[in-house]
Amino acid sequence: GGPVEVWAAPIKSMARMREKIVEYAPPHPAAVWPLSANILDPVRATLVCRGADHLLQAVAWFFDAAATDGGLAVLRAKNKFALPRLEVPDGYRDLKLFLRFDDGRGLGIIGEIQFHDKELHDLKLQMHKLYKVKRAKSADTIT
Numbered sequence: 065g066g067p068v069e070v071w072a073a074p075i076k077s078m079a080r081m082r083e084k085i086v087e088y089a090p091p092h093p094a095a096v097w098p099l100s101a102n103i104l105d106p107v108r109a110t111l112v113c114r115g116a117d118h119l120l121q122a123v124a125w126f127f128d129a130a131a132t133d134g135g136l137a138v139l140r141a142k143n144k145f146a147l148p149r150l151e152v153p154d155g156y157r158d159l160k161l162f163l164r165f166d167d168g169r170g171l172g173i174i175g176e177i178q179f180h181d182k183e184l185h186d187l188k189l190q191m192h193k194l195y196k197v198k199r200a201k202s203a204d205t206i207t
Contacts, residue, residue, distance in 0.1 A: 104140065107176075143159045144159065
């Protein structure tokens with residue numbers, strides 16, 4: 065175990081959220097109304113763990129918290145460590161939890177926690193510019 069590194073990401077931009085809405089519009093199989101229901105990561109954070117056991121311990125904490133705290137819910141888990149190599153052509157691996165928190169007075173927020181192994185996270189930081197190029201619609205949109 066031990067402590068995890070916490071990396072807060074900036075709030076997802078309106079431009080990127082609009083791109084995701086267009087991406088998930090029909091005929092995409094996930095197209096449901098409202099299309100904004102596909103945006104599960106307007107706020108994001110990364111927890112960097114030291115090895116698989118540490119990572120699973122951190123993930124379990126969120127599931128345990130959701131089971132005991134009525135304000136926190138795990139909406140979805142996405143485990144790219146479990147995918148076959150052919151489904152992850154760039155080799156990127158992480159585990160993501162999509163969470164909803166309600167304060168009990170009508171205020172709620174939805175967000176994403178990414179869980180990374182330390183070695184893979186260090187590599188991700190080096191590869192992030194290539195990821196932006198890969199995702200870009202054109203050279204003009206690369207930031």
